[in-house]
Amino acid sequence: MPIEGTPVTVESIREVGPDTVALELETPDEFDAHPGQFVLLRAVPRDVNDDETVDDDEVVMRHYTLSSPSVDETFEITVGIDPEGNLSPWLADLEGGETVHVEGPFGTIAYEGDEDVVAVAGGPGVGPAVAIAEAAHESGHDAVVIYQADVPAHTDRLEALEDAGADVVVLDGDDDAGLEDALERHLEDGRIYAFGFEEFVTLVADTIEDAGGDPDDALIENFG
Numbered sequence: 001m002p003i004e005g006t007p008v009t010v011e012s013i014r015e016v017g018p019d020t021v022a023l024e025l026e027t028p029d030e031f032d033a034h035p036g037q038f039v040l041l042r043a044v045p046r047d048v049n050d051d052e053t054v055d056d057d058e059v060v061m062r063h064y065t066l067s068s069p070s071v072d073e074t075f076e077i078t079v080g081i082d083p084e085g086n087l088s089p090w091l092a093d094l095e096g097g098e099t100v101h102v103e104g105p106f107g108t109i110a111y112e113g114d115e116d117v118v119a120v121a122g123g124p125g126v127g128p129a130v131a132i133a134e135a136a137h138e139s140g141h142d143a144v145v146i147y148q149a150d151v152p153a154h155t156d157r158l159e160a161l162e163d164a165g166a167d168v169v170v171l172d173g174d175d176d177a178g179l180e181d182a183l184e185r186h187l188e189d190g191r192i193y194a195f196g197f198e199e200f201v202t203l204v205a206d207t208i209e210d211a212g213g214d215p216d217d218a219l220i221e222n223f224g
Contacts, residue, residue, distance in 0.1 A: 003059055005042050005101030006031075011074050012096050017153025019081040021092045022067060022127075024074045025102065031071060033105035034112055035131035036193060036219070038065040039077065042101040045090035060087040065195065065221070066105070067127030067154075069135035078127035078153070109219045111193065113139030118186050120204055121147045122196025123173075124223065130157050132193050137164055144189050146182045148200065149173055176203060184211045192218035 009026040016022045033039075042061045068076035081088045091100075111117065111132045119136075121129035126147055133143035134157065143166045145158060150173035152158070162168040167186070171178045183192075183204065192213075194204045201222050205215035 003042050003044065003101045005040065005103040007099050007101050010094050010096055010098045010100060013092070013094050016078060017155070018151045019083075020078060020153040021081065022076050022078050022154075023091060023094070024068075024076050025100070027071050027073055027075050028102065031075075031105070033066055033071045033075065034110035035066055035069055035135050036109035036111050036128050036195075036221070037105040037107040038063050039102045039104035039106065041077070042103070043087065043090070045087055062087055063106075065107075065125075065128040067131050069131045069138060076127075076131075078124070080124050107221070109193065109221050111135055113141070116142040116190030118144040118146065118183075118190045118192045120183065120192060120194040120196075121145070121149075122194075122200030122204075123149050124197075125195030125200070125221070126152070126154050128195045128221070129193065130154050130161070133161055133166055136190075137161065137166065142166075142190060144186045145169065146179065146186065147171065148175065148179050148196075179203065180207045180210075183207045187211050187213050192220075194218060194220045195223070196221075197223045 006028040011024040044058050064077035067078040081092045117136045119129035119132045133145045136143040146169045148171040158168050169182045201220050208215045
C-alpha cells in the first residue's frame with residue numbers, strides 16, 4: 001500500500017559535522033512551519049521508495065526537528081548518523097532526487113520572529129537552536145546560542161551568527177559548570193528555547209530556577 005504522508009523530493013544532502021548530515025527537502029504545498037517544530041519522516045531505506053506496493057513493515061519513520069530558519073521553497077532537517085540504525089545511514093547516503101514522505105509540522109514550540117532569544121542546545125538540539133537564532137537575526141532581534149556537545153556540528157552557521165553579532169558559547173560535552181554559568185549570564189537576554197535529551201534539558205530547567213528565573217517561561221523540547 002502507499003506510504004502515508006506527503007511525498008517530497010530530497011533536494012540535497014551535506015555533511016555538517018562528524019556523523020551528522022543536513023537534508024534539504026522540498027517544501028510541500030500549504031506547509032506552514034516555524035523553527036522549533038518537527039516533522040515525521042517516513043521512508044523505505046532501499047532503492048524502492050517509489051514503489052506503491054511496499055509493505056507497512058518496510059517503512060521506517062523518525063521525528064526530526066526543523067533546522068532551517070524558513071520553509072519557503074525548501075526546509076532542512078539535521079540527521080545524526082547511527083551506524084547501527086535502519087534509517088539514518090540510508091539518509092546519509094542519498095545523493096539528491098530521491099523521495100521521502102513527511103507529515104506535520106508538529107509541536108507547540110515555534111519561533112515566529114517576535115522576540116530576542118537564548119537558544120540552548122545539547123548535542124542534536126543544535127539544529128533547531130541555530131535555526132531559531134538565525135530567524136531571530138533575520139527578523140531584527142538579538143540572539144544568544146549556548147551549545148554543549150562532544151563534537152560540534154553546524155560550526156559554519158554558528159561562526160556566521162557570531163560574525164553577525166550573536167553571542168555564541170560552545171562548550172565541551174561534560175562542561176556542565178560552563179553551561180550553568182552561560183545560562184546565568186544570559187538569563188535575561190531573551191526567551192529561552194532549549195533542545196536536547198532529558199538529562200540536558202533537566203539541567204537547563206534546574207539552572208534557570210536556581211538563578212532566579214522561571215523554567216515554565218522557557219520553551220523546552222525533551223528529545224527523550
